[in-house]
Amino acid sequence: MIKAILFDLDNTLLDFMQFKKETAKSAAKAMVEQGIPATEKEIYGKIFSVYQEKGIEYQKTFYEVVAPYSLEPGQAERIQQAGIIAYLKRKFEVLKPYPEVKPTLEKLRKKGLKLGIVTDAPRNKAWQRLIMAGLENEFDFVITYNDTMEFKPHPSPFKLALARLNDNAVSGSEVSGFGTQNRKLETEPDEVLFVGDHPGKDVKGAKAMGMKTALAQYGQHFRTNDEADYVIKKFEELLELAK
Ligand SMILES: [Mg+2]
Known part of the structure; x- marks a missing residue:
């Protein structure tokens, strides 16, 4: 019994996977809007590569995504923070x-x-x-x-x-x-x-x-x-x- x-x-x-996908999509969109030289699809893929490599709970994902691009001072942070904010905004809507x-x-x-x-x-x-x-x-x-x-x-x-x-x-x-x-x-x-x-x-x-x-x-x-x-x-x- x-x-x-x-x-x-x-x-x-x-x-949880749906949640990670939806939040990554929103973050990628925001990062492209702020000028990261890549497509939304590429950034989405990079976010999941970081999850794959560092674990899905990794706390510096957006930093890792932005780091390989040679960006002007300030621009890297601008893009990274835009990604984080878009992620956070979306996360309260999609976790079900x-x-x-x-x-x-x-x-x-x-x-x-x-x-x-x-x-x-x-x-x-x-x-x-x-x-x-x-x-x-x-x-x-x-x-x-x-x-x-x-x-x-x-x-x-x-x-x-x-x-x-x-x-x-x-x-x-x-x-x-x-x-x-x-x-x-x-x-x-x-x-x-x-x-x-x-x-x-x-x-x-x-x-x-x-x-x-x-x-x-x-x-x-x-x-x-x-x-x-x-x-x-x-x-x-x-x-x-x-x-
Ligand atoms: Mg499980």
Whole structure:
């Protein structure tokens, strides 16, 4: 019997890739308007090259995009800042949960399931995205990269999630949490369903911990996975799995 569901955040609950694409498009447009000697398409491609090379959470993307061009003093900053502002303006409009995420989470909570997030995102970004998507009150706890300083599939974030599900105090860790309903649950790993879009991180890590796994196939570019117990094409399929 499933007593708890743990979720990856990006591309599982939130349409993160769409968000990165839309914001990159807006930034590229603004940078071309400010005079960067390239087309919008080229700049868009360069933004994604930086993401590819430095990681999608990299904080100096626009600096890296502008740096290779020999621009007059001031012009590089002007273009870079135009890119950042266009990105930020757009980001508040486009980060959305996948369809049916919020009502499904509410139904799962009503069934008495405990819900948590295990994400590799930094803590501040995770909360920013949850609030933008209107999902900040749906979870019993949110475990981010900052809580264990390990990325999935490392066992640490999964172990911490299990500890949280069993209300064990984990000393020295500042686990982001709220709405402590003090629902006492003794939850075994095989009573936990982990939902994620990344076979190598989410499915592999959760499975190694003995959890059940569901691959979010609607999410990223990962279309197949032999390892997951379930594959879901729509978020609301979880209501069937959690029966
Ligand atoms: Mg993901």
